[in-house]
Amino acid sequence: MAENWVLTATAQTPTNIAVIKYWGKRDETLILPVNDSISVTLDPSHLCTTTTVAVSPTFQQDRMWLNGKEVSLSGVRYQNCLREIRGRAGDLEDKEKGIKIEKKDWEKLHVHVSSYNNFPTAAGLASSAAGFACLVFALAKLMNVKEDHSKLSAIARQGSGSACRSLFGGFVKWVMGKEEDGNDSLAVQLVDEKHWDDLVIIIAVVSSRQKETSSTTGMRESVETSLLLKHRAEEIVPKRILQMEEAIKNRDFASFAQLTCADSNQFHAVCLDTSPPIFYMNDTSHRIISCVEKWNRTEGSPQVAYTFDAGPNAVLIARDRKTATQLLQRLLFHFPPKPDTDLNSYVIGDKSILKDAGLEGTKDVEALLPPPEVVNAPAQKYPGDVSYFICTRPGEGPVLLSDESLSLLDPKTGLPK
């Protein structure tokens, strides 16, 4: 067996946004939550992580590069994922390359990992969820792990709780589980991305001057100090999970939107009930909510649902394309780009929504009329309060990229290309 081979696998994994929120761990090390959660997977064409993993007898140690910059793999979360995957690795034979690895050999082989997000890591868009899901998925493929996506999700969970939900497309439930070792705390797919393909998602990346509390620290403090969290986790969420599953199954947008908004607000309420209080939403987030609430009320039924994670960014889910077009017009009316910003870089992702909205350039945005529900109020415009918008939709789960040109590691050296 040649000793200078490099074996690689490259995968692409989506990010996800919870519509019934995960907030609070019952076990900090295993990352076991205090309640079930449900998420929608976002289309990886617009938001995803690509990860190449490589193994070679020439590697001296485990190494990782994130967006081209070397980072440490020594953190306990990385270590837990690597250990769990190695423990499940299978025999592998690549006759073409003349490689044969037995189950027991994996323990001795070091890996290289290169990971890349197609969106800004710092934007607060659950990059760690996509990242850990992609790491686990790619390693499982490389090491010939014969477990299904749910089993893999329980490993990804140990990297970042919400990562487990990125192992599937469509709508996904993270079942909290009961066992002490966490083996039953894993993700299951409720429906795939084709089940409810009317939905359109617009993300407002909100500018923020505040340094935010990390979700790990925040949820620990909430568990320790919020008197409302336990009630939420034990009494409120179990009922909401059932209602949300029903709403998704029936594509009942009114119920879906009501539950999504209420649960986002309750999660932020628990953050506020924490000591010291945690504020993830800012005035811009509040204004986006008010805009959506006013519109929904005027229409008499929900057109758009909103949900916010541990940061000020709004994730807005429109019932269909036509509604999404109207939503984008409203958003751009209230939150236009700054004069020096090009519309083309201000609205990214699925730009066809922009075209449907009749918005080809800044002039069109300036010409937007106030939406009917605010026509009698003074026009409130906040240029610069949103950094940019991403138009996307529910999307598919992890995929293996067989095209070697997409690999992030050089197939000869195992170093970043």
Add this chain to the structure above:
Amino acid sequence: MAENWVLTATAQTPTNIAVIKYWGKRDETLILPVNDSISVTLDPSHLCTTTTVAVSPTFQQDRMWLNGKEVSLSGVRYQNCLREIRGRAGDLEDKEKGIKIEKKDWEKLHVHVSSYNNFPTAAGLASSAAGFACLVFALAKLMNVKEDHSKLSAIARQGSGSACRSLFGGFVKWVMGKEEDGNDSLAVQLVDEKHWDDLVIIIAVVSSRQKETSSTTGMRESVETSLLLKHRAEEIVPKRILQMEEAIKNRDFASFAQLTCADSNQFHAVCLDTSPPIFYMNDTSHRIISCVEKWNRTEGSPQVAYTFDAGPNAVLIARDRKTATQLLQRLLFHFPPKPDTDLNSYVIGDKSILKDAGLEGTKDVEALLPPPEVVNAPAQKYPGDVSYFICTRPGEGPVLLSDESLSLLDPKTGLPK
């Protein structure tokens, strides 16, 4: 008996700020709350309502003037207060003026009311609490009502819930009561204003561009839609009330501050858990909280407590004068007046705190160094985000003003002076 006499009474009543919050009614008409609450009465020298009430056989109808402008008394809340007080009116004889009014006569006599706040009504500083307390107290004096302040508080409560707590100085508890007619839903004094006279209170009146939800509407929507409110009212507040009473009795500032901050945050958490969500605090409110929390954490024990009502204004309670001086320096460092604002109109109330802080003018504010706990962070300054500060302290309850020159109604005509 001469038929052209005018009898007047003038009273001054403080406003109050809850440290355990009232949020939610179990009876909308009688204004019966879902939980007990506790407040501190603010010194009427800085924040109070003055009300003159007059009665005369020449008056053709009940009339009222608020800050010099005639307002309607036809609202159910005014009517309830007037009816309850008239029903308890006693015999009255003024031998000097040759007036004798029997109990039964009061029903036929009309009243004039003139009320004046020594602070901006629109600033969101519980003007309705002081206003209804003052109306009820002044009418009770005028009509020789022989009931104690607690009984009067149950009448003021029907004008505005929190008004019942303005019938006493110091620390006051509004006992929610059990009876259906609300007769046992009234205020009692826990301790008078001399019990804990170290405390200093600084109010930051925060500029706001948003139109806020009225507290009446807000609490109705919370009762109807928040799944957390019931848990708070039934499980959390009863325990906190006992702890708060103990903290006040023992002048235990650490417990007092912890409970005050936690309860303010929980009230706002319930607002956020309401559908549609209610946001009373804005980014400036959040920044004030962060500033206090960081300082308290650095000191190792609470120096300052914060509490926010149904608006963005911060009420900050410092453990003593020295702390208040340091607090004012911190507040003015982060929230300096705009260049065109005079410091003398930017910090009002008890200006001796300003002097103790060594701040004589805008130059001194500009020269303020960052507080030690933020010295390594970029200095965050937000001129214009606070409209002004009021320095005050816990204060006394309602008083009758016997000096006729302070009357707001002309003793001959019964019309505003």
